[in-house]
Amino acid sequence: MQRIVLSPRADWRSKVEALGLVYHTTDGKPYWNESAYYRFTSRQIDEIEAATNALHAMCLEAAQHVIDHDRFAELGVPAAAIDAIKASWEAEPPSLYGRFDLAYDGVSPPKMLEYNADTPTSLVEAAVVQWRWLEERFPSADQFNSIWEGLVEKWTELKTGGYLLGSPVHFTHVKSTEDLMTVTLLRDTAQEAGLITQGIHIHEIGWDKNARRFVDMRNQPIRTIFKLYPWEWLIAETFGQYALATYSQVQWIEPIWKLLLSSKGILPILWELYPNHPNLLEAHLGRSREMRYYVKKPLFSREGANVTIKDDTGLTRSEGNYGEEGYVFQALAAIPNFDGNRPVLGSWVIDGAARGMGVRESDGPITDNLSRFVPHLFE
Template sequence: MCLAAAAHIVERDRFADLGITDPRLASLVAESWRRRAELPSLYGRFDLRYDGTGPAKMLEYNADTPTSLVEAASPQWFWMEERFPGADQWNSLHERLVEAWKRQAALLPPGPVHFVHSESDELGEDLMTVAYLRETAEQAGLDTEALSVERIGFDKLSGRFVDERLRFIRSCFKLYPWEWLTTDRFGPYVLDTLDNGGGTGTTCWIEPAWKMLLSNKALLTILWELYPGHPNLLAAHLDGPRELAANGGYVAKPLLGREGAGVTLHEAGAPPAVRDEACCYQELAPLPDFDGNRVVLGAWVVEDEAAGLGIRESAGPVTDEYARFLPHVIL
């Protein structure tokens, strides 16, 4: 359904709903979508609300820079083997990531794959996630290099991005959102050199630009338009809370945000409030509470298939960067 929504955005030119108002950027994202079979794309994470009694509800989908991958992959598997030998776990993440790199190696330009994160990551989560994904690529036989995004250079003579040793960056896995990549100081160079398949451009970014269609909260409203009343979706609007203010309450989410930043909850009956910034107004579905722990399920996708489960719990109603990871078993 998310892929159908992405196709709808491109076909109906709904980029403005996502806050993509630069015609050139919109054109490049559309081209990336149309050429997606030629571009490497690795993974994503659905965040789901589920209490064991009814259908799971999709809270959002992070298809560009999802984290909590490290904990969901090998560590919780090793925990299970030590604590619950003979049990099972919904978890094939590591094997699927390695196989995905092997299958997609032919789509990568010659040379090492650079793995980059931002030095502004104070918790170290981005660094660990990138280091882990780099390990899966190396296990798949790829040549890799580590680099921070702040240390990427641009050689104006050749018109190419370079690393600290002045080698061309032909392919780059980034844990750095596309909305930052295209709007920071080097944003114009990113657009000028974007390898979108078809032999154009000089730098292939992973995840590809079309993932901007899926990691934007406006996706939730497009889904509700296309599949109104679907049991796995929550009602969502862009222009305000509408009926949600009176019927159960709503959550206001910035279109672009990570780790719960800027999310506000509004109970039923509270005066409807339309935020100044562009937001998605989604039906309120409080996370299930287990002894004061509010739980959200992270359902991982590698390439086109479900690949594992990572559970996070928090004391507050919004899952943020300080949420605890909870390993699981199937007995």
């Protein structure tokens, strides 16, 4: 695993914008950073793929354990959501995608930092933009990236297998450029599979109190909907009670059982079920006295907010508005440092299988909304 410095393409901005990455710069600094790339060997890619598949399988076992042993409270799951989670788990509704964040140095086994199982982003840059960069700059090399193909295959299976409740398939998100482009990519893959799609902002979804159903702006019923909106937010809102009460009438993608995996409370469960597993870091709901260096994370959070890191330099904290549900303590991972650049791998799971990855690097120990996306290849 190497970080290679090179000159960016002269017209990189217009090229990535044409692919949908219009948010390529943050606060005057490139978010998309092609002044470097990460080079892996095929053996390392095989190791990342195998670790991702193993971790996903373990997470499913951990979710079953939580349900069987009624450990929802440890994950910060509201009591009102438990019945819907159980029903969703038993019904096995469609689940599309997720992203593991992994610490990896190319030598030691990849370590799971967390599982973004409900609303992962950085999809446009991972699935499309870095692939086009590879085709132009290194056409003879390869990349761990069949994300687009995996999404089309899954949508095709859902369409031809009759697994979707109705047409069109609605796609919803908040008014955010990044979320819009993420959902646009997902709609494109669904349309390539032959599905009819309809976009709607989350605040535009209506509730027909007479028919007791959700409706779109044309007052048409919503039967199948992809939501780029976290379950913990949705069920906390006024209309969340209706989403829970009518769960069997609407096909939510991702399904509500994914809340179990997106909660960082799943990390101590995994360590309990698979102690000392090479792809796991020690984790507990409270700090273990033996854990000298650690990361304190909220059960639910976004973009590295409200994280505390204890290492040999002292404490590093990030600000934010999360943590009300509680925290977990995870052993500090060994993130490699390439001249001040600290990469974290985002390994994508499509339909339960590893299909590609992206690399985000930070100047500091916490990956946040200013962390850069850097392309990769392998030889």
